Amino acid sequence: MELLTLAQAAALIFTGFATALAALVFMTGRRRTGVAAQPVTTAPEIAFLFDGETLLDASDAGRRLLDMTPARGSDIMRLVTFLAPRFPDLHDQVMASGELDALDMVSSDGSSRLLVDVAAGRVRLTLEDYDSDPGAQPDRHSFHALTDELANYRALDHGGPVPAWRQTEDGKIIWANAAYLALAAQTRQGENRSGLTPMLFGLGNLAVHLDGGMQRRQLNLTPDAPPQWYDCQVQPLGADYLITALPVDSAVRAERDLQDFVQALTQTFAHLSVGLAIFDRTRRLTLFNPALTDLLTLPPEFLITHPPLFRFLDKLRERQMIPEPKNYRSWRQQMSELEAAAADGSYSETWTLGDGRTYQVTGRPHPNGAVAFLFEDISAEISLTRRFRAELETGQAVIDSLDEAIAVFSPAGFLIMSNRIYADLWDCDPSTSLGQVTFHDATRRWQQFCNPSPVWGNARDFAATIGVRSNWTAEVRLRDGRRLCCRFEALPGGATLAAFAEPTGTVYAPVPDALEPVTA
Numbered sequence: 001m002e003l004l005t006l007a008q009a010a011a012l013i014f015t016g017f018a019t020a021l022a023a024l025v026f027m028t029g030r031r032r033t034g035v036a037a038q039p040v041t042t043a044p045e046i047a048f049l050f051d052g053e054t055l056l057d058a059s060d061a062g063r064r065l066l067d068m069t070p071a072r073g074s075d076i077m078r079l080v081t082f083l084a085p086r087f088p089d090l091h092d093q094v095m096a097s098g099e100l101d102a103l104d105m106v107s108s109d110g111s112s113r114l115l116v117d118v119a120a121g122r123v124r125l126t127l128e129d130y131d132s133d134p135g136a137q138p139d140r141h142s143f144h145a146l147t148d149e150l151a152n153y154r155a156l157d158h159g160g161p162v163p164a165w166r167q168t169e170d171g172k173i174i175w176a177n178a179a180y181l182a183l184a185a186q187t188r189q190g191e192n193r194s195g196l197t198p199m200l201f202g203l204g205n206l207a208v209h210l211d212g213g214m215q216r217r218q219l220n221l222t223p224d225a226p227p228q229w230y231d232c233q234v235q236p237l238g239a240d241y242l243i244t245a246l247p248v249d250s251a252v253r254a255e256r257d258l259q260d261f262v263q264a265l266t267q268t269f270a271h272l273s274v275g276l277a278i279f280d281r282t283r284r285l286t287l288f289n290p291a292l293t294d295l296l297t298l299p300p301e302f303l304i305t306h307p308p309l310f311r312f313l314d315k316l317r318e319r320q321m322i323p324e325p326k327n328y329r330s331w332r333q334q335m336s337e338l339e340a341a342a343a344d345g346s347y348s349e350t351w352t353l354g355d356g357r358t359y360q361v362t363g364r365p366h367p368n369g370a371v372a373f374l375f376e377d378i379s380a381e382i383s384l385t386r387r388f389r390a391e392l393e394t395g396q397a398v399i400d401s402l403d404e405a406i407a408v409f410s411p412a413g414f415l416i417m418s419n420r421i422y423a424d425l426w427d428c429d430p431s432t433s434l435g436q437v438t439f440h441d442a443t444r445r446w447q448q449f450c451n452p453s454p455v456w457g458n459a460r461d462f463a464a465t466i467g468v469r470s471n472w473t474a475e476v477r478l479r480d481g482r483r484l485c486c487r488f489e490a491l492p493g494g495a496t497l498a499a500f501a502e503p504t505g506t507v508y509a510p511v512p513d514a515l516e517p518v519t520a
Contacts, residue, residue, distance in 0.1 A: 046127040050076050056122070065127075068150075079125070081197070084174040085166065085240075087114055108239070163230070163245040165197070166237060167206065173197040174240065186221045206234050206241045216248070262287070274376045281369030283309040283339070295359070295375050296321050309339060309371075323351050338363065342371045350378070358382045404487075404501040411494030413439040413463060425500060439463045439496065450476045455486060462488050463496045 053074035069082040103116035163180035214231035230245035275292035341347035342363025405422035415437040469490040
């Protein structure tokens with residue numbers, strides 16, 4: 001069996017309460033006799049005698065009925081509030097009864113009548129039942145069962161933490177539980193002595209709220225107290241309405257905190273040059289920053305509609321902001337793989353567009369199945385890299401065209417550049433080496449192919465010197481007898497140039513294959 005909602009539970013409590021009350025009233029009702037000034041202690045029917053708002057006398061059945069009233073206020077207002085569900089206009093007519101000699105009211109269900117007599121400033125109220133058939137009265141066991149059921153409903157009414165009340169179509173509250181009355185007591189409205197239960201939640205026309213949804217309302221008990229928030233649900237109950245108000249202060253605070261957090265993130269993301277697009281677990285766009293509209297030329301009115309991921313990508317394709325695929329089917333497959341890779345946190349790709357721009361696109365997973373995409377314009381970096389690479393290639397081509405064997409070492413002593421003649425002269429190509437070649441490694445290599453000479457030790461000292469250095473030259477002899485002129489120069493920034501060439505007029509020849517290097 002499905003669980004009852006709060007409103008349905010409150011309706012059940014009130015209905016049971018009214019049924020038990022009707023049975024008790026029916027059982028104890030009798031015909032009325034006497035006038036307003038006559039005592040009613042011995043009257044057989046349900047009768048009350050009031051002087052203003054104070055109860056002077058009541059029949060035994062009347063006292064039992066008055067003791068059952070849960071309402072607050074004066075005696076007459078407790079009774080009027082208790083009977084109001086069956087006599088909706090009772091309060092207004094009793095308040096005006098001072099100008100009348102007698103008042104005869106019929107209950108809304110047509111089963112009872114209420115007689116009001118006024119004499120000498122005193123008011124006598126008599127409750128009668130139209131059905132006088134003794135067989136219609138419940139037996140003792142049924143009476144006790146109804147009494148026990150009424151006690152259970154009353155315990156639920158007083159112990160329930162959720163405010164609930166019954167309201168007529170014209171806005172009068174004819175029943176309220178203890179939680180509602182406790183709220184009313186905290187307000188200035190609760191201080192009035194009219195006996196009417198104050199209206200705390202301004203719901204207006206209740207008919208428009210019968211859609212089953214919650215209507216959020218703010219309640220200000222006092223000017224200094226913080227506002228309280230409730231979700232009100234309205235359900236029809238006969239000709240009236242039953243309303244329950246669920247406290248949602250914690251939910252409202254959480255929503256505000258989340259809103260403030262999102263606003264702070266939005267303000268932070270607004271200053272980023274990287275375009276950000278976050279899609280929730282259903283792959284709908286939930287958050288984006290202004291840079292996204294600038295980079296991808298997407299209109300903001302499209303983004304604020306929270307488009308799904310594939311609609312977002314289709315829009316990029318329409319605006320040629322995505323690499324053009326060979327066919328649409330392969331593109332859809334590629335986008336499906338993009339989504340899967342982004343969810344795993346492994347998507348990173350460079351998009352080269354037709355207009356020459358280059359974007360770095362990265363996909364990252366977010367909590368609760370969300371996915372974030374970062375779009376960064378790296379056109380400037382790519383252009384700079386290409387230009388730098390072109391300059392390096394040009395510089396390499398220049399030194400490869402020289403007649404000297406050239407090697408350039410960084411200030412830290414690592415080989416950073418050499419030409420083709422250097423590789424042929426010393427039988428080693430640094431570009432194919434997996435590790436870094438130091439100046440010390442290079443001099444050991446040179447020493448292996450030359451006769452013993454102090455030049456290499458001097459060269460190591462020259463490369464290791466910090467500060468002002470003087471360029472110098474020297475001559476060594478290869479093991480095959482050829483002379484080799486060595487030139488060492490200090491370059492800007494602490495770098496070192498080593499150049500090797502045979503004397504002018506001779507033709508350079510590589511080291512013969514049969515010539516084995518000498519181990520230093």
